[in-house]
Amino acid sequence: MVLRRWRRLRLRKISFFRIESSEAEVFVCVSLILGDGLYNFLKVLYISVSTIYRDMRKRMTIPLKINSTDVVAEVSAIEKRRDEVFMKDTIPVWIAASGYVGLAAISTAVIPQFFPHMKWYYVFISYVFAPVMAFCNAYGAGLTDQNLAYNYGKVALFAFAAWAGAEHGGVIVGLVTCGVMKSFVATSADLMQDFKTGHLTLSSPRSMFLSQLIGNFMGCIIAPLTFWLFYEAFDVGNPDGEYKAPFALIYRNMAILGVEGFSALPSHCLQICCGAFIFSVVVNVIRGKLPDRISAYIPLPMAMAIPFYVGSYFAIDMCVGSAILFIWHKIDYKKAETFGPTMASGLICGEGLWIVPEAILSLTKVKPPICMKFLSNQMNQKVDKFLHI
Numbered sequence: 315m316v317l318r319r320w321r322r323l324r325l326r327k328i329s330f331f332r333i334e335s336s337e338a339e340v341f342v343c344v345s346l347i348l349g350d351g352l353y354n355f356l357k358v359l360y361i362s363v364s365t366i367y368r369d370m371r372k373r374m375t376i377p378l379k380i381n382s383t384d385v386v387a388e389v390s391a392i393e394k395r396r397d398e399v400f401m402k403d404t405i406p407v408w409i410a411a412s413g414y415v416g417l418a419a420i421s422t423a424v425i426p427q428f429f430p431h432m433k434w435y436y437v438f439i440s441y442v443f444a445p446v447m448a449f450c451n452a453y454g455a456g457l458t459d460q461n462l463a464y465n466y467g468k469v470a471l472f473a474f475a476a477w478a479g480a481e482h483g484g485v486i487v488g489l490v491t492c493g494v495m496k497s498f499v500a501t502s503a504d505l506m507q508d509f510k511t512g513h514l515t516l517s518s519p520r521s522m523f524l525s526q527l528i529g530n531f532m533g534c535i536i537a538p539l540t541f542w543l544f545y546e547a548f549d550v551g552n553p554d555g556e557y558k559a560p561f562a563l564i565y566r567n568m569a570i571l572g573v574e575g576f577s578a579l580p581s582h583c584l585q586i587c588c589g590a591f592i593f594s595v596v597v598n599v600i601r602g603k604l605p606d607r608i609s610a611y612i613p614l615p616m617a618m619a620i621p622f623y624v625g626s627y628f629a630i631d632m633c634v635g636s637a638i639l640f641i642w643h644k645i646d647y648k649k650a651e652t653f654g655p656t657m658a659s660g661l662i663c664g665e666g667l668w669i670v671p672e673a674i675l676s677l678t679k680v681k682p683p684i685c686m687k688f689l690s691n692q693m694n695q696k697v698d699k700f701l702h703i
Contacts, residue, residue, distance in 0.1 A: 343465060345587040346619035349594025351450025357602070396513055403518040414441075425490065431483025432490050436474055440494050447495060448502035454616045455503035456510075462620070463503065467496030468568065475572030484573035489565060501530075594619075 418441040422434050447466045455461050475488025505526060512522045544550055551559045594615035601609040621629040635658075642650040689697065 341583055341587045342590045343462075343619045343622035345590035346594045346615045346622070347454055347462060347465060348450060348469075349591040350598060350615040350619070351453050352446070353595050353598040354450075354453050396516060399516045400513045400519060403520045405519060405523060421494070425494070429486055429490050431478070431486045433487075436478070436487055436491060437494065440470065440474075440491055441498075444495060444498045448499050451499045452503045452506040456506060461500055461503045463496045463500035466499045467492040470495035471565070471569055472572035475569045476574075478573075480573045485566065485569040488569040488572050492565065492569075 418438070421441065422437045425437050426432050426434050447469075451461065451463055451466055471488040471492035474491040475484040478484035478487040505523075508522055508526065509519060511517075512519060551562060597612065597615050601612050601614075604612070617632070639650065639654055642654065
C-alpha cells in the first residue's frame, strides 16, 4: 500500500514538473522574442529619427562642398525599377494613422457590447501596445518566416487576465484580449510579407493593400460560416470525439493561471524570463558592434527562441537546410545565389499544398494504412516484452 501511494505521488510530481517545464519554455520563447524585437524597434526608430533630423538640417543649410559619404552607391537597374514602382504608389501616412485610430475607436465601442466583462479601457490599452508587438512579430517573421502571433497573444492574455482578476471576469478578459492582439499582430506580419512580394514582382502597394481589405472582408463572412458548419456537423470540443479542440482548453487554463497572477507561475520562471530578455538585448548589441564577418557567426536570439516553442525539430531542419546551402555556396556560389530561393520556395509550396489533400482525407475519415513511430531502446524492449517477441 505504501509503495503504491509512493508511486502515485512520484507520477504526480513528474507530471507537475513537466507542466512547469512546458509553461516556462513558452515564457522563455516570448522573452527572447520581445528582447530581440524591441531592440530592433528602438534601433530602427533611432535611425529614422536621426535621418529625419539630418535631412531637416540639410534643408536649412547650404552645403559648401560635397562629402564622399554623400555619394550614393550604384544600384542595379532592376532594383531601381522596383523602388520606383513601390514608392510611386505609397500609402500616405495620414490614411494609415486615421484608419488605425478609426478602427481602434470602433473596437473600443463595440467589443464591450459583446463581452460585458471587457471594459473599454482594456481594448484601448491593447491598441496602444499593439503597434510595438506588431513590429516585433513582423521583424521576426521576416527573419525566420515564422509568424509567432500566438506568443504575443499569450503575453496579452496573462497580463490582462491578471489585471482584471477573478472577480471581474479575468478569464474572459484575457481570452478576448488575446484574440485582439493575436489578430492584429498576425495581420501585420502577413502584410509585411505581401508587400515584400509586391516589391519583388513590381506590384503596386495600393493594389495589394486593397486586396488585403477585400480578403479580410471575405474572411469576416467565410470564417464564421466555416466554424458554424463544423460546429453543427461535428461534435466539436468533446474530449472523446474527433474534433477535441485542444487549444480551447489550453488557452482557458492559461487564462485561469493568469488570473491568479505571477505567484501561480512555475518556480523561478519570472527570473528566467528576465534573464532571457537581457540576454537577447546583449546579444543584439554585440552583433551590432562587431564587424559583419564576425557577427555572421553569432546566432540570432529570434531564431534561438523558436525551438523553445515549436520543438527541437525546427532547429534540426534549419541546421540541415543551412548546411546544404553552405556547401552549395562553396561548390558554385552563383548558382546557389540564383537557385537557392527557388529551391526554398519549392519546398515550402510542396509542404503547403499537401495540407489540402490531408484535410480532405481527414474530413472523409480516411485513415493511413500504416503507422510509424520511433521509440527509445528501453521503450522498444518493453514493447517487445509485451508482444512476446
